[in-house]
Amino acid sequence: MRNGYIYLTIAILGEIFGTTMLKLSDGFSNLLPALGLIIGMGLAFYFLSLSLKTIPLSLAYAVWSGVGTALTALIGVLLWNDPFGILTGVGLLLIIGGVVILNTSNASGTVQESSK
Template sequence: MTNWVFLALAIIAEVVATSSLKASEGFTRLMPSVIVILGYGVAFYLLGLALRTIPVGTAYAIWAGLGIVLVAAAGWLVFGQKLDAWGVAGMALIVSGVFVLNVLSKAGAH
């Protein structure tokens, strides 16, 4: 169970880092730039820990899928970026895919 917590924290760190990348304005602002570097470092370290028991394909699918949705949500909430119905539908399909992979598929370590 601990490795799933590592994966969840890795995803959160990656979302914070990616959102800060936008705020860093091309690494011209110091604090967001520091958050980017630290966030990605923490994210990859925690992903590495999670991969001790979670298959890499499963972990990366979850990482990428949830990362996309959470970064899009952060863009909407923090930066005022627009999401249209097709964007929301696409993200719902991504979340559905992560659900199928984790709950229904026998491909991952459960």
Template sequence: MPYVLLAAAIAAEVAGTTAMKFSHGFSKLWPSLGTVAGYLLAFTLLAQALKTMQVGTAYAIWAGVGTAAIAVIGIVFLDETASAAKLAGIALVIGGVVLLNLDGAH
């Protein structure tokens, strides 16, 4: 169950960050409200997940998966560049999250 809560927290954070892009510096109401709602939900769900997860593992997954997801969203939907360095960075972030999870399983 904590991994489901963490996944939902990551999805809410990614949605909030994406909405922030469309808020144009918080000058547009609905995307700004989406940002606030996304982050409130994300932190609430993360706090629930942390009741039974190690904070280091949970935060590494949160930060890594969220960062990789936002980078992919930028490339696929927001017309950002997909350089070899950026793609390698995404792969390294995902690899780091996997390694931390393997270590946390022992």
């Protein structure tokens, strides 16, 4: 299970890198950032798929997309002066809270598997 979370962390970093390169690519008109986008997203999906060997899909995808969204939003605020208001902060806290709840419910065994 530990390797799954290492893979998931790499997948999140790849997504953040790829999304940052998406902004810098300026609509795919800058070659190097466009290549960085392709590499970052390729790594993100590859390592996400590796994490799914040990982490349930619902949990892995929620963590990947939630943490990636929150960190990417913060990067937008810090690097490109994206607007940040109280609702943005509340939204990010709700995303992070949702990820924490999913992790907690999975760890405590309250997530039920469907019977086959």
